[in-house]
Amino acid sequence: MSEVEKGQVMTANRLRDGEVVFLTRSGEWNEKIDEAVLALEPQATAALEARANEDVKATLVTGSYLFDAERVGGKIRALHMRERIRTLGPTVRLDLGKQAEGTGGAFAFKEA
């Protein structure tokens, strides 16, 4: 059984197109939640916040914030439905959004 780690992920919307992005370990913004860094301790979340604030100022992204997530079997899963929807796309249009573009996370919505 794989270990479950709980932490936080930094997210924002890319300024020019609004695309949902996540902060990666290398300090880039990526469309896939599986590329995101999961901050497990306050020091790490502070570092993510500092980086995000810089990129907000640099007009790369807008509306940055941290959300609760967990890593299960090496893949990251948002805890709240709202964030799961942001990582995948609308639950009522599985043909749209990241889930349809191959950039969704590993924990996709099931067909209704």
Add this chain to the structure above:
Amino acid sequence: MYRYDEFDHQFVQERTAQFRDQANRRLSGALTEDEFRPLRLMNGLYLQLHAYMLRVAIPYGTLSSKQMRQLAYIADKWDRGYGHFTTRQNIQYNWIKLEDTADILAALAEVEMHAIQTSGNCIRNVTTDHWAGAAADEIADPRPVGELLRQWSSLHPEFSYLPRKFKIAVTGAPNDRAAVKVHDIGLRLHRNDAGAIGWEVMVGGGQGRTPMIAVTVRDFLPERELVAYIEAIMRVYNLYGRRDNKFKARIKILVHEIGAEKFKAEVEAEYARRPEQTTHVEEKELQRIAAYFAPPAFEKLSRFSPAFEEAKLLHPGFARWARNNLAAHRVDGYTIVNISLKPEGGIPGDATSDQMRLMAELAERYSHDELRVSHPQNIILPHVKKDDALAIWQALVPAELATANYGLAGDIIACPGMDYCSLATARSIPISQAISRKFADLDVQEKIGPVKINISGCINACGHHHVGHIGILGLDKKGEEFYQITLGGSSAENASIGSILGPGFAGHEVADAIEKILTTYVKLRQPGEEFLYAYRRLGPQPFKEALYAAA
């Protein structure tokens, strides 16, 4: 047919150019998000869960075929091939890029459209009866008054920074289809004993976290005084409306806090200060605007259409659709076609670009080039010859636009909810889909009769849950979606705010709960008694027992 005038044309062009510059300055970093946000909101651009969202104004829900085709074009070129018609008679696109927005506004301007007054703390675009100019029960078309108010309020410097957004709705018919009693200002046209027409002015209605029914401040105001009188209302609001607390900033809170009588006295005092002769709207100006809404050239037809009657006998599916989705037109031989955007299991208010083009085509051929968007999120062909109804139905069927559920349990209002909206606390659309599937059998829907089921995904109530006969409000309870059910709301002339029935439900339980409520109603109703009236007679108790007793 409604048209822009030359002033509108110029300022929409200017506004598009301004926005292009503002967006470029934001992208270059010259503007911060805090600086840019109010500017983009003045042009209907929001940031939502997946992307930017653009809300396009459709004044009075009135569209030409050309405009509808342009909306389809925008959906294809810059969005994902569809749009969402809203409870404000507008359209929203869900997948917009900031860098494309100025081009989209330019494409809208080509067909005299824009996104002004769809957002921000201004007087929003005025909404009206979606059957305006067509309904058999109408005293007069309410849109000229809506247009008068729009021309007065658009970019009005005194009212561009109100304490909060401000919504005006107008009805020219006694049967209120514009929900005027739950707007900041509601206007209702009626006749006095002498047969003259005047406007009842209602203030302080609204939904959101503090739902209220508007109070009447003037019972019978002549049309020429409307602008001046509403200006007096706006001034009292602008002066006394709370700016310290966003949740208490709407005019309904002011009316409630100081009391209707005091509020009315303040408005009358302000109104009395005005020099009458300079503030009345001149008759020729009213006529100039009314000419924009001149009725189409109706043919002289018999009330009875043999072709229509025969078609109903030949096609049971058409007969059902005709029974539920057509409404009485004021001109003999004509009918109002209500196209349901609520197919079984569909997303309320969504239409694909192909569907938009088909509806545009049908409007061009059969409805004097005119379409309407209704606040219950359907599309209307307002002026159709009964003789043509069958051809329309036959064209709608393959496009999944012929669902015969207008005004029935499947005709659900739902906001985009947490599937799209950043404010939402729960999803709305899946709840609507589950209910729609539960009542997929149209025989069952017809047996239940007229009922309005309205769903909002948060307390802001875009899905009009407070005024649904059955309202459903999605909330977040410790990180999980759950849903409160209210009964007895109405947005019509008999307006009321629904009451919470009892403890909430998980999402997967809601459709069953609605079924229990409606089964209880069918069991207890008197012959011909609609759901709302049965609830008002019976009270909540039998419904509570049906839902909670067994648990």
